[in-house]
Amino acid sequence: MEAIDPFVFRLSIFVLAIFVGYYVVWSVTPALHTPLMSVTNAISSVIVVGALIAVSVATLGSESWISKGLGFAALILASVNIFGGFLVTQRMLAMYKKKER
Amino acid sequence: MSANLAALSYLVSGVLFILALRGLSSPVTSRAGNRNGMIGMALAIVTTLLVAGVTDALTWGLIIGGVAIGGGIGALIARRIAMTAMPQLIAAFHSLVGLAAVLVAAAAMYSPEAYGIGVEGAIRSHSLIEMSLGVAIGAITFAGSLIAFAKLNGNMSGAPILLPARHALNILLALVIVGLIVYFVTDQPHWAFWTIAGLSFVFGITLIVPIGGADMPVVISMLNSYSGWAAAGIGFTLENTALIITGALVGSSGAILSYIMCKGMNRSFISVILGGFGGETAAAGGPAESRPVKQGSAEDAAFIMKNAGSVIIVPGYGMAVAQAQHAVREMADILKKEGVKVSYAIHPVAGRMPGHMNVLLAEANVPYDEVFELDDINSQFAQADVAYVIGANDVTNPAAKSNPQSPIFGMPILDVEKAKTVLFVKRGMGSGYAGIENELFFRDNTMMLFGDAKKMTEEIVKSLG
Numbered sequence: 001m002e003a004i005d006p007f008v009f010r011l012s013i014f015v016l017a018i019f020v021g022y023y024v025v026w027s028v029t030p031a032l033h034t035p036l037m038s039v040t041n042a043i044s045s046v047i048v049v050g051a052l053i054a055v056s057v058a059t060l061g062s063e064s065w066i067s068k069g070l071g072f073a074a075l076i077l078a079s080v081n082i083f084g085g086f087l088v089t090q091r092m093l094a095m096y097k098k099k100e101r
Numbered sequence: 102m103s104a105n106l107a108a109l110s111y112l113v114s115g116v117l118f119i120l121a122l123r124g125l126s127s128p129v130t131s132r133a134g135n136r137n138g139m140i141g142m143a144l145a146i147v148t149t150l151l152v153a154g155v156t157d158a159l160t161w162g163l164i165i166g167g168v169a170i171g172g173g174i175g176a177l178i179a180r181r182i183a184m185t186a187m188p189q190l191i192a193a194f195h196s197l198v199g200l201a202a203v204l205v206a207a208a209a210m211y212s213p214e215a216y217g218i219g220v221e222g223a224i225r226s227h228s229l230i231e232m233s234l235g236v237a238i239g240a241i242t243f244a245g246s247l248i249a250f251a252k253l254n255g256n257m258s259g260a261p262i263l264l265p266a267r268h269a270l271n272i273l274l275a276l277v278i279v280g281l282i283v284y285f286v287t288d289q290p291h292w293a294f295w296t297i298a299g300l301s302f303v304f305g306i307t308l309i310v311p312i313g314g315a316d317m318p319v320v321i322s323m324l325n326s327y328s329g330w331a332a333a334g335i336g337f338t339l340e341n342t343a344l345i346i347t348g349a350l351v352g353s354s355g356a357i358l359s360y361i362m363c364k365g366m367n368r369s370f371i372s373v374i375l376g377g378f379g380g381e382t383a384a385a386g387g388p389a390e391s392r393p394v395k396q397g398s399a400e401d402a403a404f405i406m407k408n409a410g411s412v413i414i415v416p417g418y419g420m421a422v423a424q425a426q427h428a429v430r431e432m433a434d435i436l437k438k439e440g441v442k443v444s445y446a447i448h449p450v451a452g453r454m455p456g457h458m459n460v461l462l463a464e465a466n467v468p469y470d471e472v473f474e475l476d477d478i479n480s481q482f483a484q485a486d487v488a489y490v491i492g493a494n495d496v497t498n499p500a501a502k503s504n505p506q507s508p509i510f511g512m513p514i515l516d517v518e519k520a521k522t523v524l525f526v527k528r529g530m531g532s533g534y535a536g537i538e539n540e541l542f543f544r545d546n547t548m549m550l551f552g553d554a555k556k557m558t559e560e561i562v563k564s565l566g
Contacts, residue, residue, distance in 0.1 A: 010337060011268045013491065014345050015345075017348075018352065018353050020119055022357065029125070030447075031463075031472060034454060035135075035186055035456070039135060041195060041328070043196065043347050045142070046114065046145050048157035048201075049203050050146070052149045055167065064211070066208075067209075068163070072167050073204050073297065075171065075202045079168045080197055081198060082142055082172070082178045083195050084174070084194060085140060085170070085179075086114065086135060087175070088178070090132070092460055093131045096469050097463070
């Protein structure tokens with residue numbers, strides 16, 4: 001049998017992750033829907049890995065300098081989101097308290 | 102770091118992100134969940150740095166500088182932001198993810214070697230498809246979230262803006278974008294990439310401007326979903342498992358929230374997207390009725406509630422606008438001391454984003470086990486002595502059940518009408534976002550408390566004390 005294109009593996013992970021997300025998110029209590037949005041926002045900033053690769057390109061020609069610049073801008077944006085997203089989630093979650101008995 | 106090891110550690114990051122969401126199933130486990138998310142993020146960043154093998158000082162400077170600038174801004178915002186401003190903050194954060202996706206896709210186009218997807222001008226075609234989908238969805242998310250931010254933050258009117266022939270315009274834009282993607286994948290010229298980004302940006306604007314303020318819970322969830330799909334698209338380009346898993350999680354999370362919000366309003370997703378429904382001031386439909394209503398003062402309300410056995414508080418967007426959550430909690434504390442049973446009832450679409458009211462009540466130190474969702478508390482209104490409706494209107498309107506002609510017919514509502522006495526705190530007799538009269542105002546067991554939600558509640562607190 002011929003080798004399977006790695007793309008197919010990634011697609012499988014993607015499809016399965018959609019299902020995982022589906023079931024996990026339905027189990028989130030509605031009271032925490034706002035923190036859910038802020039934390040999903042924070043984790044989607046894992047796009048920072050793409051920014052880091054771009055910032056680290058070897059600078060050979062003008063094109064790679066463009067990449068470096070774009071990567072740097074993306075890195076700043078993603079960092080705002082990572083720190084802002086996780087910290088604001090933490091701040092919100094710290095407010096949810098049970099009744100004192 | 103070997104490629105296999107790196108791939109495994111990205112997988113671990115992805116799993117930690119799943120656990121971060123899983124933790125949110127209860128407030129008790131949520132904080133540990135959030136920590137898992139942070140660990141996953143740190144792991145992904147460290148792995149990427151090890152793989153990239155950065156050696157030169159300039160690059161390190163850029164990386165540390167970028168994280169310091171962005172991180173500093175992010176941390177500052179997270180500390181300072183008022184809880185009532187959470188919807189616009191989330192919208193702003195979505196726009197950043199969208200823009201970051203566009204920038205990363207562009208960087209990959211200029212330096213494909215660094216991403217291992219081919220060489221300049223000869224990038225593998227499936228990478229090109231992933232890249233162009235990522236950039237298109239990213240630009241739509243960016244522009245759409247900017248509009249949502251402006252509407253939520255009050256920089257722009259919340260009323261729907263209806264462009265002439267907007268449906269035709271949107272369809273045309275979508276077709277041109279698809280055509281350009283096909284062209285970009287075959288010929289890969291840079292101008293096509295940037296035109297896709299530009300047109301998608303315009304598309305994002307034309308998609309969101311016709312949607313009214315009250316539909317924002319759906320819009321913000323939808324943009325949440327889009328930011329996920331954009332990330333997943335880029336994840337395929339980068340062949341990065343952490344990004345693919347995250348994109349899928351966020352994408353489905355946003356989609357589920359949109360679905361829950363649509364159901365809370367009994368509207369179809371399509372009708373929300375098509376827009377035109379519900380501006381803040383969409384009222385003034387037909388001549389205002391001049392039927393008599395029973396009006397009360399803070400003292401009256403205090404007297405009624407003090408002598409009640411149980412009070413259910415129904416907060417809405419008006420409470421957020423007036424920042425009345427602390428006053429409400431104070432009132433509840435006094436009532437509880439008097440032996441009154443106090444609980445809170447939250448409608449799924451109360452406020453401007455999913456869970457908006459819960460966060461505000463939590464901020465005011467209301468214990469979360471006193472706060473109930475619609476399905477859990479609706480049967481208790483019949484036994485309640487008082488329903489204290491503060492800043493909510495349409496979500497209590499019985500027309501949703503009784504009048505098939507009503508625009509909100511079929512929407513699930515909180516049955517406040519069944520309580521012995523209904524106290525409505527409102528600025529005036531204006532109707533809600535749907536622009537319809539609320540029959541409840543004119544009932545015998547309803548007392549209207551006209552005034553600012555916060556001032557009125559504070560006055561009640563004074564009279565109770």
